[in-house]
Amino acid sequence: MAQSNGMSDEVYYPSEQILAQANIADYDAIHQSMLRDPAGCWDQIAREEFEWFEPWKTTLDDSNPPFYQWFVGGKVNIVHNALDRHARTWRRNKLALVWEGENYDQRSYSYQQLHREVSRFASVLRAMGVRKGDRVTIYMGRIPELIIAMLACAKIGAVHSVVYGGFSVEALHERIEDSESRVAITSDGAWLRGNVVPLKDIMDEALQRAPTIQTLIVVKRTGQDVHMEPGRDFWYHDLMNLPIADAHIETEVMDAEDPLFLLYTSGTTGKPKAILHTHGGYMVGVATTLKWVFDIKEEDTWWCAADPGWITGHSYIVYAPLLLGTTSVIYEGAPNHPFPDRWWDIVERHGVTVLYTAPTAIRGLMRFGDAWPNRHDLSSLRLLGSVGEPINPEAWRWYHRVIGQGRCPIMDTWWQTETAHFMITPLPVTPLKPGSATKPFPGVQIDIVDEDGSPVGPNEEGYLVIKSPWPGMMRTIYRDAERYVNQYWSRFPGMYMTGDSARRDEDGYIWVIGRVDDVIKVSGYRLGTAEVESALVSHSAVVEAAVIGVPDEVRGNIIRAYCILATGYEPSAHLVEVLRDHVGHEVGPIAKPSSIEFVDSLPKTRSGKIMRRVLKARALGQDEGDLSTLEA
Numbered sequence: 001m002a003q004s005n006g007m008s009d010e011v012y013y014p015s016e017q018i019l020a021q022a023n024i025a026d027y028d029a030i031h032q033s034m035l036r037d038p039a040g041c042w043d044q045i046a047r048e049e050f051e052w053f054e055p056w057k058t059t060l061d062d063s064n065p066p067f068y069q070w071f072v073g074g075k076v077n078i079v080h081n082a083l084d085r086h087a088r089t090w091r092r093n094k095l096a097l098v099w100e101g102e103n104y105d106q107r108s109y110s111y112q113q114l115h116r117e118v119s120r121f122a123s124v125l126r127a128m129g130v131r132k133g134d135r136v137t138i139y140m141g142r143i144p145e146l147i148i149a150m151l152a153c154a155k156i157g158a159v160h161s162v163v164y165g166g167f168s169v170e171a172l173h174e175r176i177e178d179s180e181s182r183v184a185i186t187s188d189g190a191w192l193r194g195n196v197v198p199l200k201d202i203m204d205e206a207l208q209r210a211p212t213i214q215t216l217i218v219v220k221r222t223g224q225d226v227h228m229e230p231g232r233d234f235w236y237h238d239l240m241n242l243p244i245a246d247a248h249i250e251t252e253v254m255d256a257e258d259p260l261f262l263l264y265t266s267g268t269t270g271k272p273k274a275i276l277h278t279h280g281g282y283m284v285g286v287a288t289t290l291k292w293v294f295d296i297k298e299e300d301t302w303w304c305a306a307d308p309g310w311i312t313g314h315s316y317i318v319y320a321p322l323l324l325g326t327t328s329v330i331y332e333g334a335p336n337h338p339f340p341d342r343w344w345d346i347v348e349r350h351g352v353t354v355l356y357t358a359p360t361a362i363r364g365l366m367r368f369g370d371a372w373p374n375r376h377d378l379s380s381l382r383l384l385g386s387v388g389e390p391i392n393p394e395a396w397r398w399y400h401r402v403i404g405q406g407r408c409p410i411m412d413t414w415w416q417t418e419t420a421h422f423m424i425t426p427l428p429v430t431p432l433k434p435g436s437a438t439k440p441f442p443g444v445q446i447d448i449v450d451e452d453g454s455p456v457g458p459n460e461e462g463y464l465v466i467k468s469p470w471p472g473m474m475r476t477i478y479r480d481a482e483r484y485v486n487q488y489w490s491r492f493p494g495m496y497m498t499g500d501s502a503r504r505d506e507d508g509y510i511w512v513i514g515r516v517d518d519v520i521k522v523s524g525y526r527l528g529t530a531e532v533e534s535a536l537v538s539h540s541a542v543v544e545a546a547v548i549g550v551p552d553e554v555r556g557n558i559i560r561a562y563c564i565l566a567t568g569y570e571p572s573a574h575l576v577e578v579l580r581d582h583v584g585h586e587v588g589p590i591a592k593p594s595s596i597e598f599v600d601s602l603p604k605t606r607s608g609k610i611m612r613r614v615l616k617a618r619a620l621g622q623d624e625g626d627l628s629t630l631e632a
């Protein structure tokens with residue numbers, strides 16, 4: 001199907017079948033009409049696709065930029081639209097979640113069952129004192145209770161703050177403390193490659209540093225012995241067996257602009273910041289993007305193979321599929337456990353029709369060769385997706401040819417924790433170029449600008465910016481509105497700065513290049529240099545540290561660290577291991593530097609800022625650029 005467009009780029013055109021079934025048949029028409037009247041179009045979508053307790057007065061309030069508000073005055077609850085309304089119709093008997101444990105445990109929930117479990121747990125949370133607006137920290141593996149806990153919080157108007165189960169003590173502590181959660185939910189452990197990740201032990205250690213938690217609810221998953229603190233810790237199954245687990249509970253009526261969740265993510269400097277999303281705009285944005293980009297139909301089986309602890313999981317495992325009444329597959333464990341065909345086996349056994357994953361996973365599975373996927377019947381698949389980092393054309397072609405068997409278009413979706421939903425992405429009808437996220441989602445105003453904020457020419461690299469508000473946009477950084485303005489809206493006035501660089505080709509296709517700030521994408525996970533550096537210097541052997549990302553064939557980037565040792569410590573291979581483990585213990589295994597170099601000094605500006613750009617250029621053997629600000 002690949003055809004040359006006369007340039008070196010190959011183009012893949014959609015088949016007749018894809019064109020015939022597309023939810024959106026004409027990209028240009030809808031893009032133009034949404035650009036002309038964004039508020040009017042979103043107003044119509046919000047009215048037609050969702051149930052509101054009370055209609056809004058203003059669709060988009062842009063009187064106080066960058067604090068944009070959507071559906072102002074509207075009353076809604078995302079859980080009413082994700083569960084309550086489906087449980088009233090024939091969909092009550094449709095599967096909402098099909099869960100598979102790493103050890104092949106299986107559990108599935110119809111919309112009615114999920115609605116009931118969420119209602120019962122919402123009643124438990126309320127009985128434990130959780131009120132509208134309270135923050136609740138959730139730290140679990142990929143099990144149904146994680147999703148039940150998130151939805152139960154939202155149902156009673158509490159604000160969930162999910163911490164990815166791969167994070168460790170200090171990362172968890174920081175997030176609990178910043179959110180001031182009084183209630184947390186965890187599990188005894190999580191299965192990963194046949195081993196137990198001791199989540200409860202990590203939580204206990206974090207709570208020694210963050211005593212704000214008064215109540216900890218623990219789900220039993222792995223069954224090993226864990227310490228239960230009397231008066232503080234309660235088993236989930238015990239609480240759910242009490243009369244307080246009442247299935248009859250009203251869903252809280254929320255303002256469209258009330259907070260739904262906080263999600264911590266790494267930014268340019270300093271500590272991770274809590275991105276705040278709301279009930280109304282977020283709901284409209286995530287559901288509409290999923291429906292249009294992945295062409296979701298009633299009979300689909302959707303599998304987003306991300307973790308609910310990241311934005312991809314929040315938006316496209318938990319909220320969007322349930323809002324659309326879709327059946328989702330969720331898998332607990334590692335893609336290559338016990339064998340490298342585990343994913344393909346899941347696709348075949350559950351009849352997955354749309355698979356959404358990250359380039360790092362594709363590259364990782366590609367390494368094992370074609371024989372593993374080829375022994376499975378993957379004919380149920382009709383669309384594929386990619387997210388998290390640029391996908392290299394080689395991985396794209398393999399995914400297309402071997403997994404999609406040449407039949408399934410690949411939706412390479414660019415977006416961020418901050419945007420909540422897809423912003424640059426093909427639709428199924430879009431001709432595809434491997435490695436390009438193609439065009440803006442309908443109505444989104446993307447530009448690529450130079451240092452002065454002026455648009456760059458075709459094929460020139462520049463800063464990727466967004467020039468108009470969208471429904472799912474973050475509303476602020478929790479308790480730090482100033483940082484929200486400074487970090488995203490100050491560099492180029494009136495434009496949202498994404499932190500990425502990109503170029504646009506002569507066909508208007510956007511090619512995202514990567515981060516231009518101190519964020520490193522390791523296996524698609526977003527980490528900040530500051531987090532890893534502060535973990536390194538929290539060890540007594542290290543007085544100063546700098547980390548950079550260097551390209552890696554499978555993981556996209558890996559972390560390289562430079563450390564200045566304290567007096568009395570000598571460089572050694574043993575010390576490298578000690579420090580790597582220390583970072584693993586404080587931040588999490590994904591943050592472990594792949595290599596650590598001991599140095600006597602670090603390149604700094606005269607004001608004392610570490611010049612990571614110089615370290616990176618040295619590591620890659622490139623020109624070190626302008627060194628005029630370097631400290632003498």
Ligand code: WTA
Binds near residue numbers: 265387498499500
């Ligand atoms: C990167 C993940 C290229 C980008 C949803 C962005 C991508 C950051 C793509 C956000 C893509 C995400 N092509 N780069 N399709 N998708 N990125 O907040 O650098 O974890 O700024 O959200 O991931 O990461 P985050």
